[in-house]
Amino acid sequence: MVFTLSQYEPVPTDNPWMSARSLAIKAGKVLGILLAQRVLGSRPITLVGYSLGSLVVFEALQYLATLPPAESLPLIQDVYLFGSPIPLNAQAWVSARRVVAGRLVNGYGKDDYILAILSRVSEGSWGVAGLAEVPVPGVDNVMCEDVGGHLMWSGMVGKCLQLCNAPGIVQGLGRPDDDTKSTEIDQEILDKM
Secondary structure (H helix, E strand, C coil), X not given: CCCCHHHCCCCCCCCHHHHHHXXXXXXXXXXXXXXXCCCCCCCCEEEEEECHHHHHHHHHHHXXXXXXXXXXXXXEEEEEEECCCXXXXXXXXXXXXXXXXXXXXXXXXXXXXXXXXXXXHHHCCCCECCCXXXXXXXXXXXXXXXXXXXXXXXXXHHHHHHHCCCCCCCCCCCCCCCHHHHHHHHHHHHHHC
């Protein structure tokens, strides 16, 4: 199957967050297509994403959920999403859960004020997975208490995977994070808004 990004809706250019979000949704559809075509092989894989990367993974799951179960079930073993700007839409989460053979984990932090503001602006709601539990059976919700701001997710994914007891994660090898620097950067972003 050949496709181009022009087949999808145009990217809004007036807001960097909305532009990035729109591109993440498109990239997720492309990832879903590639997974369905078995470009990465036929063995079940584990997907991990944080922030807009988790939106890419979630959109791939949404695409796979549109396929017949025989084509999508053996593809995805586990999925770990952290700090996700994904709405708490139960139907979408049930669809995503259907195509994940193992665990579907929502890692969230209650002190992620950047995500709270951006989700309020883009979705018109405070209810996103990166800030709260997803109330859907089969979704494992893990509170990542050490994440004090949205920019901390990149340095905390290893530690959060350890917290989730993800298989194959060696204890103590998570990347160290400078909490003060990340919190200061988050505050600077908030001050500019």
